[in-house]
Amino acid sequence: MNDILVTNETTLMDTMKILDQSAKQFIVVVNEENKLQGTVTDGDIRRAILRGLPLNIPISEVMNPNPIYGFSKRTMEEHRLFMQQHNVKQLPLVDTDKVVRDVLFYENIISTKRRSNTIVLMVGGLGTRLRPLTNDLPKPMLPIGGKPILENIIMHFKSFGFVNFILSVNYKKEIIKNYFQDGRSFGVTITYIEETERLGTAGALSLIKEDIDEAFFVMNGDLLTNTNFEQLLDFHLVNQATATMCVREYEYQVPYGVIEVNEHKLASIVEKPVQKHFVNAGIYVLEPEALTYIPKNQYYDMPELFNCLIQQQKDVSAFPIREYWMDIGQLKDYERAQLKYKEKE
Structure with missing residues (x-):
């Protein structure tokens, strides 16, 4: 999970590099206490490029500041249903203090279909x-x-x-x-x-x-x-x-x-x-x-x-x-x- 965590101050350029290195194509933005601040997807990066934003801006200017997240104490079946209901493929899991404990990927829950x-x-x-x-x-x-x-x-x-x-x-x-x-x-x-x-x-x-x-x-x-x-x-x-x-x-x-x-x-x-x-x-x-x-x-x-x-x-x-x-x-x-x-x- 740590390979897809960045902080608010991480630049757009550095986030792009991490995104490209990760097979998961999803980034979670946290603060110094590891609390969820936002998420970044490949689509967020591409929209930033289309807008002509400079690559040295902090990722906080590009991220989704209100991402959908789940609570780590729930069962895997509850997570699966929650992701289906909200039509999301990635789900940060947090505790009651909103500290990120895990990131769930829908493709790991179900088998990939043609x-x-x-x-x-x-x-x-x-x-x-x-x-x-x-x-x-x-x-x-x-x-x-x-x-x-x-x-x-x-x-x-x-x-x-x-x-x-x-x-x-x-x-x-x-x-x-x-x-x-x-x-x-x-x-x-x-x-x-x-x-x-x-x-x-x-x-x-x-x-x-x-x-x-x-x-x-x-x-x-x-x-x-x-x-x-x-x-x-x-x-x-x-x-x-x-x-x-x-x-x-x-x-x-x-x-x-x-x-x-x-x-x-x-x-x-x-x-x-x-x-x-x-x-x-x-x-x-x-x-x-x-x-x-x-x-x-x-x-x-x-x-x-x-x-x-x-x-x-x-x-x-x-x-x-x-x-x-x-x-x-x-x-x-x-x-x-x-x-x-x-x-x-």
């Missing part, structure tokens, strides 16, 4: 920028650590209990279909939609024949990431979004001094400033309703869908990815991904 949410993987691209590697193989089948990129993606989803996949195929589709077939040998279920013409990152969704009645994932099939898909889905559901886009922070340095003017007067000169922006990371969670806005059999990209939903005043969320993420778009990216995998071995 999740029914569908994952749609876009794997029909030509991989033009990766030629000659893609002359004979579709890009998602290029090996990373001895396994195709696509297999790495599927197995990462599976590690969170997601086992229902739809692959949107086109270029050299038979290679993908012959390798994965119905997914049974990988412990998952796989069906396919086939693009006879280029339909973009959203247009292919109009070809789905399965009935989708709950939130589902859409992801580009050329990404490598350690994103926690369980947390992504929770974030989407908690925010009651029609669509959620994963975003990455991208920064670049302007190679010149940037001038600010006030009418004819020079107001300031900032030498080679660093600009920061959030960019599309190619991973999405959509509600079934979003499918109704996609035109049938037309080229349509995911940013167009999101702009449409925004114009329709639907709730659209951004989920910042803090974990490892790489788009295998060019040869240098593929080489970097190979090196990154070797570092993890």
